[in-house]
Amino acid sequence: MRLPQAQVALLEAASATDARPIEQLADQTDLKPEAATRAAFDLRDEGLVAVEERVEESARLTDEGETYRDEGLPEVRLFRAAREAGGTVGMGEAVGAAGLEGPEVDIALANYARKGYGVVNSGEVSADADADPDADTEAAALAALATGDAVDDDDVLDRLESRGLVELDERTVRSVALTDEGVTALMEGVEAAETVDRLTPELLTSGEWKDVEFAEYNVEADAPAVEGGREHVLRGMSERVKDVLVGMGFQEMDGPHADADFWINDCLFMPQDHPARTHWDRFALDVPPVADLPEALVDRVEDAHRDGVGEDGDGYHSPWSEDFARAIALRGHTTSLSMRYLSGYADADLEPPQRYFSVQKAYRNDTLDATHLLEFYQIEGWVMAEDLSVRDLMGTFEEFYRQFGIEEIRFKPHYNPYTEPSFELFGEHPETGEEIEIGNSGMFRDEVLEPLGIDCDVMAWGLALERLAMLTTGAEDIRDLHGTLADLEFLRNAEVTY
Amino acid sequence: MPVVDIDTDELRGLTGEDKSDEEFKEDLFALGLEYEGDTDDGLLQFEFGPDRLDRLSVEGVARSLRYQYGADRGVYVPNVNDADWTIEVDPSVPEERPYVTGAIVRGVELGESGLESLIQLQEKLHATMGRGRAKGAIGVHDLTMLKGQALTEESEPSGTIDAATADLAATEKTITYRGVDPEGDRFVPLDANAELTPAEVLAEHETGETYADLVEDLDRYPAIYDELGLFSFPPVINGKRTEVDTDSRDLFIELTGTDQWTIDKMCVVLCYALSARGGTVEEVQIDYADGATYPDEYGPELIRPDLDTDEKSVTHDRIETMLGVELEREAVVDLFERSGLDAAYSLGEEETVYDVEIPPYRVDVLHPLDLVDDVGRAYGFNELEPTYPDIGTIGGRHERSRLERAVRTSLIGLGFEDMLNFHMTSAGENYDRMRIDERDTGADLADAPLGAEPRAEITSPYSEDYTQLRTWALPSLVQVLENNTHRSYPQDLAEVGFVAHRDDDVNTRVAEDRRVAGVLARTDATYEDAKARLQAVCDDFDADLETPATEHPSFLDGRVADVVVDGDSVGVVGELHPEVLVDRDMEVPVAAFEFSLSALE
Structure with a gap:
């Protein structure tokens, strides 16, 4: 054999x-x-x-058990002290004579009467004359275990275990x-x-x-950890969003991060004294103003700001200067790309119907914390067509969010300077069921579209990619998800979503 | 976004509806006000877009709800009594803050909650339309504490007319808006017990310090006088003499600012709110004296508040196509009326047109579109059935986004963990800690080491950690290594990402590029490891790689090379300099590379 x-x-x-x-x-x-x-x-x-x-049980003294083996069980010490003092003695005196300290006092009192050493009553300890401390089974068991002998009395062992004086192993x-x-x-x-x-x-x-x-291997044993290459979890979410949007017929936009305020704000009919355009909220760059803007467009945009568009249109009662429009800043939203594409400046003039999107970085001067970043990915999308209605907008966004498990969208009427009607989008958190804000949307205003030379409808929406990623990954600190402060452990352990 | 604090008991009183808090929350969500939480005093906070500034107080919110419930319909304009008082604008008014407006409201029943609501409305108007008091600032005063006398020399002193008889006095009463030398007068401001000069207010008074930057550069400060002297120092603080309390019944409102329309509208919102508290609005005459700057569009003599309604036209077709539903004409008129508007329609040859009358507190209606939005809100946007638009378009990704994805896939296949770093950094991280010196703007960069390009700097940044765009990607990866020395090695990290530097020859003055960067941090990392992976990436994209020796301060001499792809120098590869590592308490060698993504196109 x-x-x-x-x-x-x-x-x-x-x-x-x-x-x-x-x-x-x-x-x-x-x-x-x-x-x-x-x-x-x-x-x-x-x-x-x-x-x-065969199951073998063994018992071992704890540190406390060791102490009592050396010094005697607290209740025994109390008994000896009481007996020494003549049988009945005041509590304080007995405790002092027994040398009990801290929790030992309570331990002694808890076990004293149980073990028949006497009674404690009205602050007096009395010792039962018949009790024999040398016959204490618990003390004997401690002594036996300490020398390695077995103790057969299971009741005593259980008692000592419940007192925390021995540990039982099987x-x-x-x-x-x-x-x-x-x-x-x-x-x-x-x-x-x-x-x-x-x-x-x-x-x-x-x-x-x-x-x-x-030779047979232990195939169940753990293997050493391998950290393979993997896609960044937020990048994974960005790719998924892009896949969804491409599948819905959207074309991707691209364009500068540092841009003239004209494209970032003025084209969007944002008054120049709008709070978001103050230096507190925006990252102005210390560089000369933009070299070239399409002059005819600049004039039309200025007109819209000053006098509105259309017969009944009113402008803003705010200052407007081309110098401000030409100043360079990091874009506060990627809607600057939409303006470049809609105006035909980024590419060719566009004829309806069109769908465009981008998933790119925007910059906001905020305080960096668990839910805010200075730079974040904005999902931006728009649809251009003749005669779009608010219902089309709702249907498009419902379809988009459904791809990420977010159902039951509610539309809260909202205000943006560049869209009307405007809606904040609310949806149910897929895990908690809580209602949360998931985006901002609307139909671009005539004051935006007319200067750009668009004479059909354009609906648009935006949301932060990080928000979507936090929802679907359960991340609690946005700084783990994005940026130089990343914890590799978090990225390595993040579940792959698809 | 603005937040309005609502006492729902007040709301029940002002709307006449006995609804629960929960029902109000639902109704207000439909109006666009989102419940945010409770204040310490148990008021409910609602946030909303900064369009309907008439909803900055409980009175305005109640008015909107009354329209929503159908309790009110159509345009409401309060009755106004003729002017008894004049605000004269003196040529000494600082030209930086030339405009003033005002109104009087008599017989208001403020009480505790009304006064709180008034104070809240002022603060919120300051924060929104008033642009932090710069564009418009409000002062509300107890009228009975004012004494009016024309500033002109020929007028009779009217000091003998006391407040009780002021109502009956037939003679016109005047206060004056003018400029004052910073040290030129004294008054007791609110929350103070001693007379201070305007300059002292800015230096010593808490509110003065807060708003000092609005006026401190002016030669003369704005000031408002009555017969007894200075009683308001706009836009900073009112005087104590005319302070409004819960028993004040007759109020004098003044607003100053840089735009007449803006302060007029703020005044209108205040008048509507006080009118809802039982007040009667009384006009005030504004006279810009010769030599004073007056608003071109209105002329030097104004009667305020301006409660005239506006009118805009919108077609039936526009409403139907925007909402995507068919509506009866009468139904549209009904929806307008339930929005607090009035509408009459005319059946034109081709289309129905609604002429819509808009009340003066609506500062948000710039275009007929805004009226369509009102119809939609009154109809209930959430009543609309979503449809998927029947439009065919072809989707696709941008070429660069496809390239980035392909390169990232190659890197991941080679075992790199994909990173996604901030684009903003500091000069310390970008240059100093990498041992490189920044080149001057406009300098020839041909022989500059990768990363030494001049920075695109953020103007007055908040955080010293984020003061510029990164000019290269490797410092970010090294920062991630530095932050993760407690995590297991090897740490092979890569990023395909954005970098930028200042370049005045580019239209936006910022040259933007995408880079492919990788680091290999492990006990046995060498130049060869980095080059092997660099070679693999280049091979994937059929790019020809050469690595002639070079020098770069971030790398160890003799172990660094130019990355030359298809004949062009596009980056650098090598072993990071030990100084770069020990400065970060790193105990493993790091081999690294970075090059332009465009080399792989």
Whole structure:
């Protein structure tokens, strides 16, 4: 019979008459205990050995148990002190004489009467003359355990465990004995098969692999961690958003991060004294003004700001200067790209119908914290067509959010300088069911579209990608999701979404 | 966005509706006011877009709700009594703040809550239309404490007329808006007990310090006088003499600012709110004296408040196409009336046109579109059934976004963890800690090491950590390494990302680029590891890579090379200089590369 090396060794070490613990056999055969155990079970499955299992309980003193073994149990000490003082004595005196400190006092009182040492009443401790502290079973058990002797009284052990003075451990001891079949096999002769660790090119080419036994691996054991390359979790969300939008017929826009305020704000009919255009909210750049703007468009935009558009249109009662329009800043929203595309400045003039989108960075001068970043990804999208209605806007956005598990959109009428009607979008959090704001939308105003040369309808919406990502990943700190302060552990552990 | 604090008991009183707080929250959401939480005093806070500034007080919110409930219909304009008082504008008024307006409201029943509401409305108007008091600032005074006398020399002193008889006096009473030398007069401001000069108010008074920057550069400060002297120092603080309290019944309102229309409208919103508290509005005459700057569009003599309604026209077709529903004409008129507007329609040859009358508190109606929005809100936008637009368009990604994705996929395949770093950084991180010196704007960059390009700097930044755009991507990756020395190695990180530097030859004065950057941080990282991966990426894109030796202060001499792709020098590869590493308490070597994404096009 050919068996793996470990099994042969174990079989030869085992006895038919005397069941031996596996640990002992492992020692004898120089096998690791796990390997010996595995071999024993394999041999049992072959019917060559019997494995007997027995649960062994052992008890060990805790630190507190050690202390009481040395100094005596608090209740015993209290009894001795009371007896010494004549049988009945004031509590304070007894405690002092017993040398009890801190929690020991309560422990002593809790166990005193239970164990029949006497009574504690009205601040007096009396000692029962019949009680014998030297016969205390708990103290005896502590002493026995300390010297390594076994204690058979389970009640006492349980009591000591509940007092936190001993810790009980259970372990399974397995013993191995040869079966008759095992004895027969040994008598007929058992050979060790050659085991190899790795399948090598030599084994493969020589054909030797046919004659060797491959060492078995513990296939359930943990393997070392591997940190493979992976897409950034926020990038993954951005790619998913792009996929969805491309699938809905949207074309992607691209354009400058640092841009003239004209494209960022003036085209959007944002009055120049709008609070979002003050230096507190925007990142102005310390560079000269933009070199070129389309002059005719600048004039039309200025007219819209000053006098409005259309017969009944009114302008703003706010100052307007081309110098401000020409100043360069980091874009506060990516709607600057929409303006560049709608005006035909980024690419060719556009004829309806069109759908465009971008997922790009915008910059806001804010305080960096768990829910705010100075730079964030804005999802921006717009649809241009003849005669779009508010219902089309609602239908488009419902479809978009449905792709991310957000149903039941509510539309809160809102105000933006550049859209009318405008809506804040609210949806149900897919996990918590809470109603949360998920975007801002509207139909671009005539004051925006007419200067750009658009004479059909354009609806638009925007939201922060990080917000969508926090919703779907459950991230609680936005700084983990995006930026140089990232924790690699968070990124490595983030669940892949798709 | 503005927040209005609402006492729902007041709301129940002013609307006449016995609704629960929850019902009000629902109704207000439909109007565009979102419940935000409660104040410490148990008021409900609602946030809304800064269009309907007439809703900055409980009175205005109640008016909107009454329209929504159908309790009120159509345009309401309060009755106005003729002017008894004149505000004269003296040529000494600082030209930076030339305009003034005003109104009188008599017989108001303020009480505790009314006074609080008035104060809130003032503050909110200051924060919104008033642009932090710069564009318009309000002062409300107890009229009975004012004594009117014409400033002109020929007028009789009227000091003998006391407040009780002021109503009956037939003679016109005058106060004056004028300029005052910063040290030129003294008065007791609110929340003070001693007389101060205007300059002292700015230096010593808490409110004065807050608003000092609005006036401190002026030669003369704005001031308002009655016969007894200075009683208001706009836009900073009122005088104590005319302070309004819960028992004040007759109020004098003055507003000063940089735009007449804006302060007139703020005044109108105040008058509507006080009228809802039982007040009767009385006109005030504004006379801009010869030599004073008056508003071109209105002339030197004004009667205020200007409660004239506006009129705009909108077609039936526009309403139907915007809302996507068919509506009866009468139904549209009904919706207008429930928005606090009046409308009459005429059936033209081709289309129906509504002539809509708009009350003066509506500062948000700039275009007929805004009227369509009102119809939509009255109809209930959430009543509309969403439809998916029946439009065919072809979707697709931008070429660069496709390239970025492809490169990122290659890098991930090579085992890099994809990073997404901030575009903003500081000069310390971008240059100093990488051991490179920034080049001057306009300098020849041909021989400059990668990253040494001049910065595009943020004007007066808040945070010293974010003062410029990064000129290269490697410092960001090294920062991530620095922040993660407690995490397991190897740390192979890569980023395809944005960088920018100042370049006055570019239209936007900022040259923007995308870079491919990678770092390999591990105990045995060498130049060869970085080059091997760089080579693999180039091979993926069929780009020809050469790596001639170069020098770069961020890298170890002798272990750094130019990245030359298809003959163009586009980046750098090498082992980071030990100084760069030990400065960050890093204990493993780092091999790195960075080059322009465009090289792989």
